[in-house]
Amino acid sequence: MISLSNSNAHRVAAAWAVLAPLAVAAAPVAWLDQPALMPVPDAVAAAPGAPCAQSDLVLTLGGQGAWHGQATQELLLRNRSAARCQLSALPVIELQSASGWQAARVRPMAETADAVELAPNEALAVLLGTPGACEATLRPERTVVRHLRVLPPGGGVLDAAGAHVDTTCGPAMIVRADRHGTRAARPMPGSTESLTVQVTTPATVVAGASFNYLVTLKNPGDQAVALSPCPSYEQVLNTHTGTTAAALRLNCSGAGDSVPAHGEVQFEMRASVPEASAHDAGVKLSWRLAGGPAAGTVIPLH
Structure with a gap:
C-alpha cells in the first residue's frame, strides 16, 4: 500500500482537478433542423442626422470574393468625422470602362433602403457583384475594371484605384449594403x-x-x-x-x-x-x- 503525505495528497488532488475535465472530451452537440430568421441588418437606419459631406467620408477598397454566385468587390465608405452623419440614399458607384464612366445598377433588396446613418468611425460596406460564370470565361481575355468612383448623395466624388471588378460576364451591380461598426x-x-x-x-x-x-x-x-x-x-x-x-x-x-x-x-x-x-x-x-x-x-x- 502506498501512502502519501498531506502535501503530496494535495498536489495529486490539484493535478486531477486540472486534468479531469480534459480526460473525456464532450461529444459535439447534435445538429438542429429548425429554420430561423436572421436579424435584419441594421445597416440602414432612417434616424435623423446631418448629411454626410464629402469631407466627412473616406473610401477604401475591401476584399474580393463571392456572394450568391456573384464575383464581388467590397467598398467601405467610412465616416471619419467626430459626429454622426446621414447618407440620404445609397451612393452612386461608377466604374471606368473603355467607353467612359458607367454607373452600377442597384439590386432591390431589404439591405439597401433609403437612408443610412453612420456613427463616427462607422462604415457603409457596399458589395459590388458581377456574374461569376459564363461562356466568355472560357476565353483567356477578361474585362476587369480597376478604377471606380463613389458619388455620395451630399455631393462630391471619392476615387479608388486598384479595384478588381470582373465584368466579363455582365455589368456590375450593388448587391448588398451593410453598416459596419468598429468592433470594441x-x-x-x-x-x-x-x-x-x-x-x-x-x-x-x-x-x-x-x-x-x-x-x-x-x-x-x-x-x-x-x-x-x-x-x-x-x-x-x-x-x-x-x-x-x-x-x-x-x-x-x-x-x-x-x-x-x-x-x-x-x-x-x-x-x-x-x-x-x-x-x-x-x-x-x-x-x-x-x-x-x-x-x-x-x-x-x-
Whole structure:
C-alpha cells in the first residue's frame, strides 16, 4: 500500500482537478433542423442626422470574393468625422470602362433602403457583384475594371484605384449594403460578441451532395456566455455556378444554454454543396452567428 503525505495528497488532488475535465472530451452537440430568421441588418437606419459631406467620408477598397454566385468587390465608405452623419440614399458607384464612366445598377433588396446613418468611425460596406460564370470565361481575355468612383448623395466624388471588378460576364451591380461598426477592442464579457469561432470541415466535399462539419464556439473570458435567448446562425456556400444558404437555430438546449468561461462547445452542422462547374476547384463556406463571430473557409471539391 502506498501512502502519501498531506502535501503530496494535495498536489495529486490539484493535478486531477486540472486534468479531469480534459480526460473525456464532450461529444459535439447534435445538429438542429429548425429554420430561423436572421436579424435584419441594421445597416440602414432612417434616424435623423446631418448629411454626410464629402469631407466627412473616406473610401477604401475591401476584399474580393463571392456572394450568391456573384464575383464581388467590397467598398467601405467610412465616416471619419467626430459626429454622426446621414447618407440620404445609397451612393452612386461608377466604374471606368473603355467607353467612359458607367454607373452600377442597384439590386432591390431589404439591405439597401433609403437612408443610412453612420456613427463616427462607422462604415457603409457596399458589395459590388458581377456574374461569376459564363461562356466568355472560357476565353483567356477578361474585362476587369480597376478604377471606380463613389458619388455620395451630399455631393462630391471619392476615387479608388486598384479595384478588381470582373465584368466579363455582365455589368456590375450593388448587391448588398451593410453598416459596419468598429468592433470594441474588448467586447462586453459574457456577450456572444466575446466568443470566437472555429470551423472544421471534411478534407473534400462533393458538388450537389450534403455533408456534416463542426463549429466550435470558444469563450476566452472569465464569464459564461448565455445562449438564451437562443441565437440563430447563417451558413452560405458558394461556387461560381450556384449558392445554397440557410438560417437555422443553434441547438442551445443541447449545449446547456451556455458556453462556459474559458471553455468551448462544439456543434454539429449540416450543409448542401451547390452545383459546380469544371472551373470550380472548391466551395466557399461562410458561417455567422447572429450578434457574434463569423468564420469562413474554402473546401476542395472531390
